[in-house]
Amino acid sequence: SFSDSAEPKKLQLTLAILKPDVASRPHIVEDIHDIIQENGFFFVATKHLHLRRADAEEFYKEHHGKFFHNRLVNFMSSGHIWAHILAREDAIAHWRKIMGPTKVFRTIHSDPHTIRGRFGLTDTRNVCHGSDSPKNALKEIAFFFPEFNAEKWYREDEPYYHPENVSFCSESLAHIPVKSSDKKN
Numbered sequence: 001s002f003s004d005s006a007e008p009k010k011l012q013l014t015l016a017i018l019k020p021d022v023a024s025r026p027h028i029v030e031d032i033h034d035i036i037q038e039n040g041f042f043f044v045a046t047k048h049l050h051l052r053r054a055d056a057e058e059f060y061k062e063h064h065g066k067f068f069h070n071r072l073v074n075f076m077s078s079g080h081i082w083a084h085i086l087a088r089e090d091a092i093a094h095w096r097k098i099m100g101p102t103k104v105f106r107t108i109h110s111d112p113h114t115i116r117g118r119f120g121l122t123d124t125r126n127v128c129h130g131s132d133s134p135k136n137a138l139k140e141i142a143f144f145f146p147e148f149n150a151e152k153w154y155r156e157d158e159p160y161y162h163p164e165n166v167s168f169c170s171e172s173l174a175h176i177p178v179k180s181s182d183k184k185n
């Protein structure tokens with residue numbers, strides 16, 4: 001049954017961001033949300049927000065001192081973004097694969113059918129972000145969704161995330177699992 005918590009955990013969580021270059025273009029956001037669903041990801045939670053400069057500094061502090069750091073932080077705090085907790089088997093690697101390589105000026109030639117290859121503007125304004133390791137995924141999820149308890153999610157929700165057992169709420173941009181206690185038999 002779906003609720004057997006002894007089942008091995010199948011889904012991995014990652015943090016995806018749609019950056020200000022695309023977040024300001026609703027039709028592209030819709031296309032990317034469709035691509036995410038077509039690739040078998042579940043939307044666990046979504047926020048539409050505007051980072052303050054200091055928050056963008058904090059989020060990208062691993063890049064402090066690099067030549068692109070200042071423009072990256074300015075860019076990331078220049079407008080609204082979408083933050084998504086996504087779940088899928090191998091979510092971290094798969095999301096980065098469909099995003100495509102970082103540098104858009106190369107990616108438009110090498111991987112034109114990836115998300116960055118299709119929609120990217122420049123090496124900075126490159127559409128999207130994806131966590132690069134399980135440890136960073138949890139850190140980044142906590143940054144944007146401090147109220148989200150990953151341990152509790154794995155315990156109470158992950159077993160219910162099956163394609164035939166979730167409904168997509170387009171208002172909140174989240175897949176809502178149907179738990180057996182909610183089902184009217």
Ligand SMILES: Nc1ncnc2c1ncn2[C@@H]1O[C@H](COP(=O)(O)OP(=O)(O)OP(=O)(O)O)[C@@H](O)[C@H]1O
Nearest residue numbers: 063068072101102123124125126128129130131132
């Ligand atoms: N050479 C560069 N020139 C301009 N901007 C860059 C360059 N390298 C990276 N950036 C910007 O900094 C971000 C973070 O760089 P990083 O090396 O972590 O790439 P990434 O992991 O592919 O991207 P992200 O962390 O946003 O998912 C990039 O997504 C891009 O916006």
Ligand SMILES: O=c1ccn([C@@H]2O[C@H](COP(=O)(O)OP(=O)(O)O)[C@@H](O)[C@H]2O)c(=O)[nH]1
Nearest residue numbers: 067068071075103105121122123124125126
């Ligand atoms: O000191 C520098 C500054 C820029 N670039 C490159 O210059 C290009 C344009 O920068 P970017 O894509 O960040 O443009 P922006 O979005 O800032 O207009 C990119 O290929 C960067 O990697 C570089 O190699 N060294």
Ligand SMILES: [Mg+2]
Nearest residue numbers: 129130131132
């Ligand atoms: Mg990165």
